[in-house]
Amino acid sequence: MTSNTIRAEEAAAEMGGECLAMRSRLIGRTITGIYDAALRPVGVTAGQLNLLAVVLGRGPVSPGEVASYLNIEKSTMSRNVDRMKRNGWVGVRTGKSARSKELEITESGRRILAKAEPLWRDAQDRAREVLGSGGAEAVHQLADSIRKRSGDK
Amino acid sequence: MTSNTIRAEEAAAEMGGECLAMRSRLIGRTITGIYDAALRPVGVTAGQLNLLAVVLGRGPVSPGEVASYLNIEKSTMSRNVDRMKRNGWVGVRTGKSARSKELEITESGRRILAKAEPLWRDAQDRAREVLGSGGAEAVHQLADSIRKRSGDK
């Protein structure tokens, strides 16, 4: 069937030129790489630092709330929490009901956050540089758009 | 040391409000999820479809070139190629020199691309909706900014 060949070629051209997933993923990989490299000296990844910041910022909080806030699947969150706990950065308690849990940052987690802060700042600068002028602002707006629509679906 | 507590709290607040990695990753997860869900009926992921489009669009191409174009680490690319090959979507040949390789889409890969195309289009629409007006354009510009700086470092 030759039509497949032709259609595939047209589809590939359009995807290559316009696919938002390809671009969003490229951006995510690139920016994550900048932070991971900068944070390596303190032994924390970009994702882990994000979790620490959210857990500290939102006080005692359930895994589900964090997952929902960051649009992370609950099963992914479960394993992320495992790692953070294994590292001693967050404590996990039983929450209000027997089936719920509460996360709270530990003293060790605070130390990591404090040590990471200047490195995070460097990464933030480099990311702004890579994203171009206005790029950082665009990222904030995009994230806001997503948050705003989080209730939908 | 109480200063750690205070510094950690300030750092967390700033990261929570401004971290570009947190936001880029949120965007990537969300958009990827939209495409993965839409493409599920044809059994291909967003990342795999991206690879197919790039491999087809750039003709016979080495894994390293694709990796560089998408800012993917070469070892990651190696495993991605394994999966694509296992699925029968790309062929792998020895390239110009004995140590290099060439990727080429297969007929089966073309079929997947053709079948995925309308679903991809749906996802693209939904993504535009989620990103808000101007959001899609912003994503394109951000990706361009990154591409432009790919030569640096």
Added chain:
DNA sequence: TCCTAGCGGTTGTATATACAACCTCAGGAG
């Protein structure tokens, strides 16, 4: 010509991610 630096790729290990299926418990319908 021979050596060697470095390129292109693979493999070991670890994190990050999601879906499906499951478990336990809470809270409401009868």
Added chain:
DNA sequence: CTCCTGAGGTTGTATATACAACCGCTAGGA
């Protein structure tokens, strides 16, 4: 009170990602 649905979490499995260390080959300098 009993039952059952759904909320909150975990586990099995698979993809996606990166770093470090490695291997074979090539090309360029001594």
